[in-house]
Amino acid sequence: MKTVNLEQLLEDYKSGWGLEQPFYTDHGIFELEWEHIWKKYWLFAGTIAEIPKAGDYFIYTAQKDSIIIIRGNKGEVYAHYNTCRHRGSLICLEERGNAPKLICPYHQWVYGKDGELLKARLMPDDFDRSFHGLHPVQVRVADGFIFISLAQKPPDFSKVLDDWSPFLKPYQVHKAKVAHKKRYELRTNWKLIAENFRECYHCGPAHPEYCNAVIGANLREPVEELLAERRVEWQNKGLAVDTIDFVDDSFHFAIRYPLRPAVLSYSLDGKAVAIPMGDHQDFNAGVVGLVMYPNFWMDAVSDYMWTMRLTAVSPSRTIIDLTWLVDGAAVEGSDYTIDRLTDFWRITGEQDWKLCENNYRGVESSHYLPGPYAPVELDVARFVDWYVERLREGIAETASL
Amino acid sequence: MKTVNLEQLLEDYKSGWGLEQPFYTDHGIFELEWEHIWKKYWLFAGTIAEIPKAGDYFIYTAQKDSIIIIRGNKGEVYAHYNTCRHRGSLICLEERGNAPKLICPYHQWVYGKDGELLKARLMPDDFDRSFHGLHPVQVRVADGFIFISLAQKPPDFSKVLDDWSPFLKPYQVHKAKVAHKKRYELRTNWKLIAENFRECYHCGPAHPEYCNAVIGANLREPVEELLAERRVEWQNKGLAVDTIDFVDDSFHFAIRYPLRPAVLSYSLDGKAVAIPMGDHQDFNAGVVGLVMYPNFWMDAVSDYMWTMRLTAVSPSRTIIDLTWLVDGAAVEGSDYTIDRLTDFWRITGEQDWKLCENNYRGVESSHYLPGPYAPVELDVARFVDWYVERLREGIAETASL
Amino acid sequence: MKTVNLEQLLEDYKSGWGLEQPFYTDHGIFELEWEHIWKKYWLFAGTIAEIPKAGDYFIYTAQKDSIIIIRGNKGEVYAHYNTCRHRGSLICLEERGNAPKLICPYHQWVYGKDGELLKARLMPDDFDRSFHGLHPVQVRVADGFIFISLAQKPPDFSKVLDDWSPFLKPYQVHKAKVAHKKRYELRTNWKLIAENFRECYHCGPAHPEYCNAVIGANLREPVEELLAERRVEWQNKGLAVDTIDFVDDSFHFAIRYPLRPAVLSYSLDGKAVAIPMGDHQDFNAGVVGLVMYPNFWMDAVSDYMWTMRLTAVSPSRTIIDLTWLVDGAAVEGSDYTIDRLTDFWRITGEQDWKLCENNYRGVESSHYLPGPYAPVELDVARFVDWYVERLREGIAETASL
Secondary structure, three states: OOOOOHHHHHHHOOOOEOOOOHHHHOHHHHHHHHHHHHOOOOEEEEEHHHOOOOOEEEEEEEOOEEEEEEEOOOOOEEEEEOOOOOOOOOOOOOOEEEOOOEEOOOOOOEEOOOOOEEEOOOOOOOOOHHHOOOOEOEEEEEOOEEEEEOOOOOOOOHHHHHHHHHHHHHHOHHHOEEEEEEEEEEOOOHHHHHHHOOOOOOHHHHOHHHHHHOOOOOOOOOOHHHHHHHHHHHHHOOOOOOOEOOOOOOOEEEEEEOOOOOOOOOOOOOOOOOOOOOOOOOOOOOEEEEEEOOOEEEEEOOOOEEEEEEEEEEOOEEEEEEEEEEOOOOOEOOOEOHHHHHHHHHHHHHHHHHHHHHHHHHHOOOOOOOOEOOHHHHHHHHHHHHHHHHHHHHHHHHHHO | OOOOOHHHHHHHOOOOEOOOOHHHHOHHHHHHHHHHHHOOOOEEEEEHHHOOOOOEEEEEEEOOEEEEEEEOOOOOEEEEEOOOOOOOOOOOOOOEEEOOOEEOOOOOOEEOOOOOEEEOOOOOOOOOHHHOOOOEOEEEEEOOEEEEEOOOOOOOOHHHHHHHHHHHHHHOHHHOEEEEEEEEEEOOOHHHHHHHOOOOOOHHHHOHHHHHHOOOOOOOOOOHHHHHHHHHHHHHOOOOOOOEOOOOOOOEEEEEEOOOOOOOOOOOOOOOOOOOOOOOOOOOOOEEEEEEOOOEEEEEOOOOEEEEEEEEEEOOEEEEEEEEEEOOOOOEOOOEOHHHHHHHHHHHHHHHHHHHHHHHHHHOOOOOOOOEOOHHHHHHHHHHHHHHHHHHHHHHHHHHO | OOOOOHHHHHHHOOOOEOOOOHHHHOHHHHHHHHHHHHOOOOEEEEEHHHOOOOOEEEEEEEOOEEEEEEEOOOOOEEEEEOOOOOOOOOOOOOOEEEOOOEEOOOOOOEEOOOOOEEEOOOOOOOOOHHHOOOOEOEEEEEOOEEEEEOOOOOOOOHHHHHHHHHHHHHHOHHHOEEEEEEEEEEOOOHHHHHHHOOOOOOHHHHOHHHHHHOOOOOOOOOOHHHHHHHHHHHHHOOOOOOOEOOOOOOOEEEEEEOOOOOOOOOOOOOOOOOOOOOOOOOOOOOEEEEEEOOOEEEEEOOOOEEEEEEEEEEOOEEEEEEEEEEOOOOOEOOOEOHHHHHHHHHHHHHHHHHHHHHHHHHHOOOOOOOOEOOHHHHHHHHHHHHHHHHHHHHHHHHHHO
16 A cells, blocks of 8 residues: 655645646545645535525535534524434434424434524433534525535635625525526546636537637637627626636635627527526626635526535545526526526536546546646646645644644 | 544543444444454344254354354254365355255365365365364354354353243244344444434334333333233243343343233234244233343244344444244234234334434534433443443453453 | 564465465455556457457556557557546547547547657647657567556566467467457456366366366366377377466466367357367367466367456456457358357356355455365466465565665
């Protein structure tokens, strides 16, 4: 069994070149990633459109942790570890539902939506319920997007809120409707998906549908003129236009970019697939793209929003959860159909899943060697820089303890 | 990878509170359990009702060991490791059958039922067959119940025989008939099942059928009066009534307790499901419950007997084998039907399997913390004490070697 | 977790007795085998009958390595690691096909059949393609049989070529036709299969069809007379007759032996199942058997050839790939049918796979002990000697570095 010398690998890392194999395949490095990235940063869980009413909840499973995300009585959102303080049983057994109270199915201990232990039958008089509430998980809501953190002191979220709000507000996610959800379990490392989503070097050959919708995605067309024109139109409508780029150790990103002229939506025929969403009055908002490392991607066109949540399961396993949101007033059948709404990202996504799985199989080779990134893959290189820096930071922190 | 400090965990263990997570999830601790509990004590294998004739055998698989339990020519029972002394092949390939001789399917070495090597064709003249018999496994039969031990010097069994015999004799297991067998493979730790079967804190909400049959199982009814009445009736019939409780380091238990008035059997409607079993003349024997740590539970009513054999496969996997036995003279179709016979424990058992699997998933949480047992869970606390003591003992023995 | 002391095990090894359990079950030893045997020696990949035209390729997967075996423009054969030098993706995604050029499906880097990087779009001017060709794998072709080596300096192959050529030439494999392929994934260690194929102690009871075809396979008949007769006939036809035995550290073997009188082929009825193959004019060539450690077995009769490729996946998993080859001119339906062609080895092979899987299950027992080989198992003992010697050698080399 080869021992991986992570310190050496981190020292040898050369920006502009890919990561060495163990970063994708080694279980020890995976655990460090989990410790220093997944458990330290914010993780996208879902949107409040999924839990519109008090007591509505859904479960997010991250490694061995099942986490209850539940709507409170005043619209607030709570997150709790789904393990009873008595003998540890799961409390919520279903992926989603409504629970006026959280009652453990084993011995019926009763918790409030806020996690407080309300009742524990047949316990002695000196049992102190106040010490036995559910373990809380940090939660923040950004214009309807729910992020949780498994850290006790997660990084500041206010900058994200400030930066993203102008992009998100017009979609009025709190009034939106979940039109469709789809899950994929891929045999690949989560970073290969993240890398895939940070470059369009592959788009020309791999994504004909995407390139039909997005000007320049094939890397063979000028986009400056159209972009400049659109920016003026967007600004006149009060839409955010200035890219929020990754800087230093920041972990969030936002952009607005144009569709081809005459293309109204992410769809196979370029036509709209639903009614304008939220405050939008037409189909001219282009595409808003958000990224938050390590697990969140979102693309929104004028008539729908598509979110991608990654969940790293092991070095070689990643779960992808996709959600399509439309305006709350949109009626299935008349305003949209699931097929037309989801075709574009189902097709484009599945092209990527296949690339990412084949990428993983090749990276596993005894003769895989990191190659140089092409200049058009700069953002991949920057993601990998960010990733390497987080591990370095984490290891340094641990060493200083 | 977190290293588990077992000594510390054992030292920190607090009676009356649950076990820390690693006792349920850690592979190293699982191996120590196997060494110091499963391989040291007696394991229930099955009953002689399963192997009524000479040469009848069945296989019990425990970890990597396949063990042949076979009936000898005079009714005696042998147990052998199912591995040929030539090149190691399995000898018996089927779960059960009849074998006048044990013949290895690879090169046809022939063994007797007692394990002696009778023939090894084409071996040289100086080959000594007497050194190449099957490796024996210790075996004891208690009123028709077959227990094996993988230890060379297993604990004394005579106390078990003495204590249990008065409870078991009336059932005449050697004349009984196997009516049904059912296997479950659960994703849970074996101890969570053992714990589940040592308390009725969960019975009221979880087991309506069971509570309909057993007075007091819901923890909300007085049972003393009925019990006192029944004890007199039972004693008058010569039935054992005094509980054999777990004491010190003992590992077996027996009890007789009453069904509700007018309830004759463990059945959904309270009516009998078969003819009285063995020496019983009526349906008034209540319930006889036996337990032997780590893997045996039995409940017998007047007309049938239900055995549960646990087999720990890994920290998170446990196999449960259930067997329903009826009187040897009972005829399927007229005296009993499989459905009526098995409904009660199938339903009650499956309620428990679900609880135990959900318990495991919650115990895996990074935020699982052992909670306090309720006073009505005293017997769970005692089982856990017993378990912890066995590990302490085992580690001390190893250290002293 | 028991630690395996390999040095001690190797020192204690007693020729003539089986291997201790860890050689079959331990992952560390498996990795050393991979290092010191599978990665050092030659591995059978397939035949050129599978890739008759330029650009025809197939994939051989060995552990994490996917290897492309591709036919060049002049009939030569190349082997490359199937991992792109850019970001590592698999290049060939299908098990077999035809590729004028090897184009990575991710970002379209283009390689020649010889592995040279021909094109990498959008890379900077100073990018040197000549440093980014596919990693080569050593390859040798022996009368149409393709062997690869993952070693940089594999053992000399010329002796194999010289020794085997007289046996193989008459079959004209370069003009042969792949009639059928079949894959099995067995739960057994690869060495148990190798051992099985080096003795006929088991043949009498286990292989009635095989014993019907091969005189003496049951170990109960004299073969000398028939063999002497046949040798004369074979020599008169110019067929090779002298056995190439394993000697010292050699790893290849060849033999010709007779079928029973009146038996023309490996078939259930003894009749021919196809037209004579290659240069053969009749059905009197007996059986040519080849072996190359660690992964190649071949049996050829006058009318067809059967190859067996082993691939060790883990201590307990082995893939077997079988291929049936017939004369290039043979027409399915009229000259042969798949059923008649494959029945003999499908039946005989499946008898062996079952033996080998049951052998593994018994070897896993805590009480498995290596037994003595029977005198008729001498060749098994010699294989095991060879194997043990390779590990000793490998460990010594590593130690001297």
